[in-house]
Amino acid sequence: xxxxxxxxxxxxxxxxxVLFRSSLAELISARVEVVSPLNAWKRVVEGLALxxxxxxxxxGDVFHETPLMIYLFHFTVDYAEIVFIVSAYxxxxxxxxxxxxxxxxxxxxxxxxxxxxFYIPLKVAMFYLLNPFTILSCVAKSxxxxxxxxxxxxxxxxxxxxxxxxxxxxxxxxxxSIYPLTLFAPALLFFLQRLYIPVNxxxxxxxxFTLQYAFMYVGSLVVITGLSFFLLGxxxxxxxxxxxxxxxxxxxPNIGLFWYFFAxxxxxxxxxxxxxxxFNVFFYTIPLSIKLKEHPVFLIFxxxxxxxxxxxxxxxxxxxxxxxxxxxWSHLYxxxxxxxxxxxxxxxxxxxxxxxxxxxxxxGSANSNFYYAITLLFNFGQVKVFTTTWLTNCEWKNRWRNxxxxxxxLY
Amino acid sequence: xxxxxxxxxxxTCPSLIGQCCQRHPGSVDEFQEELVIRPLxxxxxxxxxxxxxxxxxxxxxEGQKVSHYRxxxxxxxxxxxxxxxxxxxxxxxxxxWRTMQWGQPFIPSPPGAELWxxxxxxxxxxxxxxxxxxxxxxGIFCASLNFIDLTNTVQPSASFKPxxxxxxxxxxxxxxATLPREIVCTENLTPWKKLLPCGSKAxxxxxxxxxxxxxxxxxxxxxxxxxVCQDEQCTSKAWELRQTLNVVxxxxxxxxxxxxxxxxxxxxxxxxxxxxxxxxxxxLLSQAVVLGDRRTYSVFDLTRAExxxxxxxxxxxxxxxxxxxxxxxxxxHAERYVAGFGLQTGEIHTVIYNNHPYRAFPVxxxxxxxxxxxxxxxxxxxxxxSRDNKPSYIHYxxxxxxxxxxxxxxxxxxxxxxxxxxxxxxxxxxxKWTEYTPDPNHGFYVGSSVVSALVPSMVAMSTNFTQDQPLxxxxxxxxxxSSYFVRxxxxxxxxxxxxxxxxxxxxxxxxxCTVVAVGYGSFYNLLTRTFQVDEPSLPLAKRLxxxxxxxxxxxxxx
Numbered sequence: 001x002x003x004x005x006x007x008x009x010x011x012x013x014x015x016x017x018v019l020f021r022s023s024l025a026e027l028i029s030a031r032v033e034v035v036s037p038l039n040a041w042k043r044v045v046e047g048l049a050l051x052x053x054x055x056x057x058x059x060g061d062v063f064h065e066t067p068l069m070i071y072l073f074h075f076t077v078d079y080a081e082i083v084f085i086v087s088a089y090x091x092x093x094x095x096x097x098x099x100x101x102x103x104x105x106x107x108x109x110x111x112x113x114x115x116x117x118f119y120i121p122l123k124v125a126m127f128y129l130l131n132p133f134t135i136l137s138c139v140a141k142s143x144x145x146x147x148x149x150x151x152x153x154x155x156x157x158x159x160x161x162x163x164x165x166x167x168x169x170x171x172x173x174x175x176x177s178i179y180p181l182t183l184f185a186p187a188l189l190f191f192l193q194r195l196y197i198p199v200n201x202x203x204x205x206x207x208x209f210t211l212q213y214a215f216m217y218v219g220s221l222v223v224i225t226g227l228s229f230f231l232l233g234x235x236x237x238x239x240x241x242x243x244x245x246x247x248x249x250x251x252x253p254n255i256g257l258f259w260y261f262f263a264x265x266x267x268x269x270x271x272x273x274x275x276x277x278x279f280n281v282f283f284y285t286i287p288l289s290i291k292l293k294e295h296p297v298f299l300i301f302x303x304x305x306x307x308x309x310x311x312x313x314x315x316x317x318x319x320x321x322x323x324x325x326x327x328x329w330s331h332l333y334x335x336x337x338x339x340x341x342x343x344x345x346x347x348x349x350x351x352x353x354x355x356x357x358x359x360x361x362x363x364g365s366a367n368s369n370f371y372y373a374i375t376l377l378f379n380f381g382q383v384k385v386f387t388t389t390w391l392t393n394c395e396w397k398n399r400w401r402n403x404x405x406x407x408x409x410l411y
Numbered sequence: 412x413x414x415x416x417x418x419x420x421x422x423t424c425p426s427l428i429g430q431c432c433q434r435h436p437g438s439v440d441e442f443q444e445e446l447v448i449r450p451l452x453x454x455x456x457x458x459x460x461x462x463x464x465x466x467x468x469x470x471x472x473e474g475q476k477v478s479h480y481r482x483x484x485x486x487x488x489x490x491x492x493x494x495x496x497x498x499x500x501x502x503x504x505x506x507x508w509r510t511m512q513w514g515q516p517f518i519p520s521p522p523g524a525e526l527w528x529x530x531x532x533x534x535x536x537x538x539x540x541x542x543x544x545x546x547x548x549x550g551i552f553c554a555s556l557n558f559i560d561l562t563n564t565v566q567p568s569a570s571f572k573p574x575x576x577x578x579x580x581x582x583x584x585x586x587x588a589t590l591p592r593e594i595v596c597t598e599n600l601t602p603w604k605k606l607l608p609c610g611s612k613a614x615x616x617x618x619x620x621x622x623x624x625x626x627x628x629x630x631x632x633x634x635x636x637x638x639v640c641q642d643e644q645c646t647s648k649a650w651e652l653r654q655t656l657n658v659v660x661x662x663x664x665x666x667x668x669x670x671x672x673x674x675x676x677x678x679x680x681x682x683x684x685x686x687x688x689x690x691x692x693x694x695l696l697s698q699a700v701v702l703g704d705r706r707t708y709s710v711f712d713l714t715r716a717e718x719x720x721x722x723x724x725x726x727x728x729x730x731x732x733x734x735x736x737x738x739x740x741x742x743x744h745a746e747r748y749v750a751g752f753g754l755q756t757g758e759i760h761t762v763i764y765n766n767h768p769y770r771a772f773p774v775x776x777x778x779x780x781x782x783x784x785x786x787x788x789x790x791x792x793x794x795x796x797s798r799d800n801k802p803s804y805i806h807y808x809x810x811x812x813x814x815x816x817x818x819x820x821x822x823x824x825x826x827x828x829x830x831x832x833x834x835x836x837x838x839x840x841x842x843k844w845t846e847y848t849p850d851p852n853h854g855f856y857v858g859s860s861v862v863s864a865l866v867p868s869m870v871a872m873s874t875n876f877t878q879d880q881p882l883x884x885x886x887x888x889x890x891x892x893s894s895y896f897v898r899x900x901x902x903x904x905x906x907x908x909x910x911x912x913x914x915x916x917x918x919x920x921x922x923x924c925t926v927v928a929v930g931y932g933s934f935y936n937l938l939t940r941t942f943q944v945d946e947p948s949l950p951l952a953k954r955l956x957x958x959x960x961x962x963x964x965x966x967x968x969x
Binding site: 249267287360361 | 844
């Protein structure tokens, strides 16, 4: 297992290194599909330049990273490329480890052949490292890669069973962008399952553990926020980072649904629609947690997918994150409906994004509607991908459950 | 080539109007007017009118309520006292001053409208005062100055020091705004003329005929109000109101004036007889040094009767003697343009020329860029003679979306006889559909950059303060002999932004909500769906068999 993984790592690092040194790096750093106002490298450099000039990076509207990120890059700005490759590597390690660890605990997976399962971690690693979306995101030095690494570490620690580390990492992920807050519920459910505590609102053991985990999470979040305050000496970063994420003032086109909607909407309804869109990301947590409480890993996948599609400034790096999970459910491939159609839609949209952008912005022969249409189609395809996965998962589970119970009945 | 002059007659001024221009007993209000005509080497004529009213009131003192207005216009006086304004400078310009062809203007101004104001230290809410002041001035001058708001107002820290008395260093009381899109027309000239003590009925203001003034290459009218000393020892202060009108004509006109206190026409003739012939020749010649340039001026003093001759009119005739003569090359000159292609990014290039053969001097460059062009200050480069030239002072205030524009001020040392290029990259933002102007594909204007400098002078300047100094040389106070103050404005920029489709608000809302609804619908379906194994339906024979088996109590067939 180590040999193929090492080979894979070498190939991935080589591809990234080659692209870093070529002239494509500049081009990719400027693409709106790959970078957003929240995680563009150009803005990180701008924030550092403002800090050098003696002006607070949050006094303007260019910089929207968290203070810890400034200080991380303050020291490593010359080695930024290495930082990003290393984070991709860590992500890989976590993914690999989590896959190899998971299946011993999940009883349903007993029904798959051991040989298949053996290769799943490698497939997950391949899906992530060699995914063109990830490569583009890494070469563009978008801080999305770092956020993905933190989320992967969090999943790894959760699966390993370490509640404290998991809480800390989740707090860090939430601090970077607010949306991983929804991953609290699946992590909690996983720990409860692992510790054999039934999810019963009347049981005190449930509440005891919940409060413990919540305390660790909220505590780390408070500590990290306080640390940011002391680093920069003001609370300016809160409206600049979190206020920016929630109120969506910057309408730079990206692959998400928000930008054109907010550009064309009536001012009177601005607050209403901002609230609706943000609420849309968070409110699926509770029904999904209730429905999928026995399958917290699948729940994590669903939450990450929802965040990637409905967040305010999505990029292809976020898409790559949940796509990397798909090989974990390779047993469903046979049953996925419309998978050919959906994958064609996604491929075609990915190819059309740069074309229609060029036509709008540079050639002037198309207008913003063309790019918007492809955005719509891409998000529709993404929605179809994970609802199909979910549907097939439900069906498959049900089918096997019935077959198993029948099997048991006959004997 | 020869050009003839245009002759006009004006009847004697009725006694009522004549009185208003006289010295009022008991006060020391003064009015002085002046016209400088300078032929330019490109064949154009530069006419600069200046009207100065001195008002001897010091309402900086508490408790003094001003209610008696003599020569000073009441509308402006009330504005000054209500908003605690210390200095006010407003200009409306149509056209762009071509420095390389026309030399330096006496009073520089950027295209469009420009307003900068120093408030008193006693003002507590400067922004509130500024907003009200712009609206009131908008009414007084019939201009759309109400478009000045916080999104295009800046507080320069070094570029706009007060031109009058006072040693202010706190730039919190300074506000500067410019409207490059503003158009100047006769509607703006009329209220401007009304501010003069005699209106347009007497004095040089009679020459201000709208049809002629607006058929010109460059037209700029301005109002400058500042506190000044009345004498050398500065024992008493007064408010000075200067109204200036600079016009550049392709053809020329001459005119005449009636009574005023001091009313003179200065005609810049260079070396007399070289460029053109002047008739009637005047015995009065004076030399003045303005903008580092010593020139000879023929002076026609209109308050003296002998200027007018028998016909009680003055006709000036200038005959050109053909091309010739060297124009003094302006020592400081700036240009600006946008580089790049496409609607995503761009670069602003500002080029500053130092034409002095051996002296280097520092210039202060001030740039105010609207918030929708996001500047990236880490891409700022300053190069002189293809080498990096690091500015010694940078004051940068980044923009806040929809609140505040960018402000960039730099002190750059210009090497002698060189060209310095300042470049900075920007990204264009997509705005909300209501924030675009009715003609969005015209583009958005970016106001002119301001380059201010103390240029070393080749000719010694006079720092003496005399009452007899011509107006055009006393606008900017000269503090030292070896240099003079110059302000150069660059071109305004026109930048295109990406536009959304303005016909689509409902469509966009519907389509986006459809995709969100597809997601929501699928979720709802999967959350509430229960799976049941569907028993396949048995054929008829087996069903009958099952019926019998049920009666018998035996296990059923499947």
